[in-house]
Structures are given as C-alpha cells and as structure tokens.
Amino acid sequence: MKNHHNPRRTFLKNAALGSALATLTSGASFARTNPTPHVPQKFNLNYAPHFGMFRNHAGDDLVDQINFMAEQGFPALEDNGLMKRSVEDQKRIGAALEKNDMTMGVFVIDPGFNWEVALTTGKEEYKEAFVKECKKAVEVAKIVNAKWMTVVPGYFERNLPLDQQTAHIIDAYRLGADVFEPHGLTMVMEPLSDNPHLYLRHSNQAYMICKAVASPAVKILYDIYHMQRNEGNLIPNMELCWEEIAYIQIGDNPGRKEPGTGEINYQNVFKWIHEKGFTGICGMEHGNAHSGKAGEQALIDAYHQADSFIS
Template identity: 65%
Template sequence: MERRGFIKKIGLGSTLLGASGAMSIPSFAAQKAEPTFNMDFAPHFGMFRNSAPDGVVDQLKFMADQGFRSLEDNGMLGRSVEEQTLIAKTMESLEMRMGVFVIDGGENWKVSLTSGKQEFMDNFLATCRKSVEVAKRVNAKWMTVVPGYFERNLPIGVQTGNVIEAYKRAAEIFEPHGLVMVMEPLSDNPDLFLRHADQSYMICKAVDSPACKILYDIYHMQRNEGNLIATMEKTWEEIAYIQIGDNPGRKEPTTGEINYSNVFKYIHDKGFTGICGMEHGNAKPGVEGEKALIEAYRKVDIS
C-alpha cells in the first residue's frame, strides 16, 4: 500500500498528531509495509501504543504498515468531532475500514432496556440518533448494542419483549441509513441479560430488520457456551460482526484454549468478508509484546 504523501493528503497540522506536536509518521515511511492479512482483523487504539506512541494518526499508520485493514474503537462516540474527523480522514488515506463503536448511553444500560421504562428507552433512542451522525462522520456501518442487566421483578418473557421493542424502534432509526446495530452477548457477570447466541438469534428474528444483527464475540461465547463452530453454524444468518479474544485471559490468539486456526478457517469458508475485531489485551508488555501479538495473528490467519 502506497504511503507517500500521507500527511499532505489528509491536510492536517502536526499539532493534532501527538502531545508534542511533532510528526512521527516519517519514522515509519522508510519501513517496508508488511503483507496484508487475509482475514480483516481490526486492532484498537492503545494496542500498539509502544510501537507508535505519538497519537491516533501514528497508531493508524503503524497498523496499516503491519497489514491491518480496519480499526475498531469502542469509545468513538465520546470523541470530539475534530478527532472523529481526523481519524476518518486518516483511515480513508490508508484505505482502512471502520469497525464497531459502542452505542453507549451512560450508566442507564446497567438498569437496562429489559425494564421497559420510558426514560431508558428515550435515552437509548437519543443515543442511536447521535450515533447515526457519528457513523456518517467516520464511515462506520456497525455499532455495538447491549440491552443491559436483568430486571429481576419481571418475567423473562416480558424482559425479552421489552428488548425487542427497543431494538425495533432503534432499527427504524438505522435502517434508512444502511447502518447496522450488532447486539453482543456478554460473559462479564451473571447479571447481564444477553448471554447466548440462540437468545440473540431469537431477538433478531423478532425485530426482523437488516439493521439488527449479532456481534459474535468468540471470547464471550467460549466462556458462556463453547461449541463455537456449531453454534455459529446454527445462528450464522444473523451474525454480521465478529470479535476475537482467547480464553482464559482475553488476550491474542494462541495464548489460550481456543483453536483459532480452525475457527478462522470456518469463518473464511462461510464466505465472511466482514471485520474481525481484536477486542482483547496484549499478553506481554511493551514493544516485544506488540510484536508477539502481530506474530500470533500471522500464525492463525487463513492462507
């Protein structure tokens, strides 16, 4: 991928590139770009902070030079318009795609859409409308949604109905723009309502919109139910986005028990051309840890 003229092309001052205002991009210009990954793996900011320490542009340039074709940034919604624009222009210049960001409406998700309370519905839908503008600004298509915690005083069917209604309303916001909210089953604690692939599949079928699909996070699903390939096969038609993390530890592939070579072969053989987000930490610290992470992905990438 041609990198010359990068800073000139995006037309942004050096004060936006890092705290010091110094451009670090030329330090990478002399390096030969590594081969592009066959799977579309998407790192996040901070994953290569030691190899590219001078801000978001520096990190994006480093990612592209290592062969990564996409980025995901859970916190994009909270960034300033100036920084969102900077990221988008940089990615366009580097021919990178934008992965998910989180539709985060604050602490209300802990109280949850399962409750059916109007105040939480209103907050969620307002955040969805805001997310449309951000998605347009950063050329995003997918946004992560989570329904939140169980509402213990309501039957599970009523809670499910409340979530379906909220997502139907959100789909009405996203569908005209070609945007997709991807609901993510989580394993962080037992209070979370959405935990399984079949549960997510059922909600997608009930919402019945191309704007409502599943984010299949392999780390969370290994913890919650395992049997990864068989589960993906049963729910495949509703899976629009995939995230990665080995278990235990939630670090890069090859550091835990998941056979990512087999999992990625299955995903590739299904014809998946979407993004696989690298939503995990680094197993080892520093520059050496970042090199080890990249090598791990080279090892499990499909040929």
C-alpha cells in the same frame, strides 16, 4: 612468443572495469537512499486492532497508531469509545482511515444509563434515551464512514418474567432499527460474559431477537471470547445463527489476550469463518499478553500464525 603490451587494449579494459564498478557503486548508493518500501503481509480476514494496542511502536497520537496498523497490514480499526471523543478527533480518525484505505469497525452506543436499569425494564425513559443515542450515533458514523455499532440491553429485571424482558428489548431494538435502517447502518447486539446479571449471554438469545425485530439494522456481534466462556461449542453455535452474525470479535480464553495464548484453536476457527465467505470485520477486542514493543510484535506474529490456514 613475446607478449607485446597494447596500450589501447589496456585502456578499454580499464574503462570497462571502471564503468562496471561505477554502476555497482551507484546501485549500492541508490539502494541506501531509496530502500525497498515496506509491503505489509496481507491477512485472509479483516482483523481490526484498537487504539493503544501498538502504542509502544506508534506513540500516543491516534493518527500515528492508525498509520502503523496499516503498515502492518491490518485493514480495519475499531474504537469502542469513539462517541466520547471530540469531533476534531473523530474527523482525524476518519481522514486517516480513508488515507490508508481502512474500514471503521464498531463503536459502542452508550445511552448514558448504567446496565442495572436498562432496556429489559420496558420503561419509556430508557427507550427514549436509547433512541436519542442512536440518532447521535448516525452522525458519528457519517464522520468515520462506520457501518456497525455495538449495543447491549443491560441487566436482568428481576421483578419481571424473562419473556416480558425479551419483549421489551425487541420493542427497543425496533425503535433503534427505525433510526438506522434508512442510513444503511447496523447495530450489532453482543452477548457478554462479564457477570451473571447480564440479560444477553447466549447466541441463541440474540438470534431470537434478530428474528423478532426482522430488520437488516439489527444483527449479532459474535464475540468468540465471551461465547467460549458462556457456551463453548463455537463453530456449531456460529453455524446455528450464522445468517444473523454481522460482526465478529476475538480474544483467547482464559486471559482475553491474542490468539495462541489460551485454549481456543483460532487457526481452525479462522479457517471456518473464511470458508463461510465472511468479508466483514473481526475485531481484536483483547489485551496484549506481553508488554512493550516485543509484546506488540508477538501479537502481530500471533495473528499471522493463526491466519496461516491457507498455503
């Protein structure tokens, strides 16, 4: 049988082929000009980086750094030095957080006196300075929509019995609570491990002070790095004072770097915190184990690894 050439059939076949090719080409062009937007991988807990942690990726501008944090899926920010920034920068930070639907974590209340002469003394001048700074903190908190402020009582007063020092701190924190409670704000006291002269070093001390002050405006900042150094036994000790913990901070030990760089089993600790139903902030108050963009990416990866306790 002879194969007769059909011009109409050939035309239709070529037209269909051309249309399909045009569709594929158009799709490829569209994909190049309209890339799939980056969808950040969500974390189970509310981790909060700080400024400078991703400078190599985002640059020095504060807003650019916040935007990068949001792009990586971090839902919060903490900034210890917020009160010392200009009002203009505070407003820029607040606006950037709102734009990215991020939460402001802690900033530090610094009454202006050094830790060697602090609230343990019971002196009126230090209590007055503390209350004055608390009032300033209320105004800063309004700008960035913050809810938590870090406080530390300072050094031991070696000339006074320990119980008197504790009573002086309770008195001072009651005054601070009077400032913050009407605004729904909370100061979180942080036991530290920086040196042996610090009065507040253990979670049970902080728990006792919270119970004595008896205000929702005075709670515990449980810094896992400091508590690993001072007392260990992390999960049982957190359990003992859990009802007074309002804020958590992170850092592996030794070295005070990201999870996975030290001895703490952060995947297990994070799993426990999540199972407790904690919806507050876990501040990333530590350094980067490695420098440059590679070090910053390694830090991000470390958090995804430690946070991967749920399948």
